[in-house]
Amino acid sequence: MTTDDQDAASRLWAEYKRTRERRVRDQLIVLYSALVKYVASRVAAGLPQHVDQADLVSYGIIGLIDAIDRYDPARQVKFETYAIPRIRGAIIDELRAIDWVPRSVRAKARAVEQAYSNLEASLLRTPTDEEVSEELGISPRELEQVMRKISFIGVAALDEVMVAAGDRPERSTLGDTIADTEPSPVAALEDKESRELLARAVSGLADRERLVLSLYYYEGLTLAEIGEVLGVSESRVCQIHTKAVLHLRSQLGEGPRDDGVMPSRRRSPRLSSSATG
Numbered sequence: 001m002t003t004d005d006q007d008a009a010s011r012l013w014a015e016y017k018r019t020r021e022r023r024v025r026d027q028l029i030v031l032y033s034a035l036v037k038y039v040a041s042r043v044a045a046g047l048p049q050h051v052d053q054a055d056l057v058s059y060g061i062i063g064l065i066d067a068i069d070r071y072d073p074a075r076q077v078k079f080e081t082y083a084i085p086r087i088r089g090a091i092i093d094e095l096r097a098i099d100w101v102p103r104s105v106r107a108k109a110r111a112v113e114q115a116y117s118n119l120e121a122s123l124l125r126t127p128t129d130e131e132v133s134e135e136l137g138i139s140p141r142e143l144e145q146v147m148r149k150i151s152f153i154g155v156a157a158l159d160e161v162m163v164a165a166g167d168r169p170e171r172s173t174l175g176d177t178i179a180d181t182e183p184s185p186v187a188a189l190e191d192k193e194s195r196e197l198l199a200r201a202v203s204g205l206a207d208r209e210r211l212v213l214s215l216y217y218y219e220g221l222t223l224a225e226i227g228e229v230l231g232v233s234e235s236r237v238c239q240i241h242t243k244a245v246l247h248l249r250s251q252l253g254e255g256p257r258d259d260g261v262m263p264s265r266r267r268s269p270r271l272s273s274s275a276t277g
Helices: 003-019 022-031 033-044 053-070 079-097 103-123 129-136 140-150 185-203 207-218 223-230 234-252
Strands: 162-164 170-172
Touching (some): 022 033, 022 053, 033 079, 103 129, 103 234, 140 234, 185 234, 207 234, 223 234
């Protein structure tokens, strides 16, 4: 703030604390709106790209209003210092509010994904359920229960976790495998590389997992229909689907995410760890 801005702010604070008029509060909101944008940009840096920063700003305004109402200039604490934690807290609270999945379940999903990633790195193959159970320190029965719980979590689509190998690794997306309406040589090459990455990852899955992915994503069958084909329940198919996607995430990704935020529900092409049939 410039000296003039600081003088204006001091006058507004004195008037607001004296009158509590909404008109004055609105002026303070406008005056400190840049602070909300600053905090929102810092929070957005650790979130998936699909999270709209404009939404974060709107959440932050709630925290700003609360800070204005509670701030006491007599305490000799800069308003910015007082307000930033409240603005950030309001943004985080709202993000948590729109995520209906319990944090404990998300933690279990991250633990399972990390276990798959660690075992695949050490064994150089897809681990068995028994090996994953031992890595997590739980019984196979408990692992099955965990997989059932996380089967319905909308974990980030794989288009956010693929990494192209090479001297200069770069993130690529499964969305790149979708044909462009105006294809170019570069797009065609990227499409081919992405498909090869995915094909290699899928080839490492168990036969039943590959079959479930093929029937679900490429044949368009529902989970119930796949269950009839395999002779198992729809719930069991959902668990197989979830395990397969976790395998792919650990092979193609950079490790488990720890956003605490509900990610995008896009599926490209129809590929995420949430399958409702």
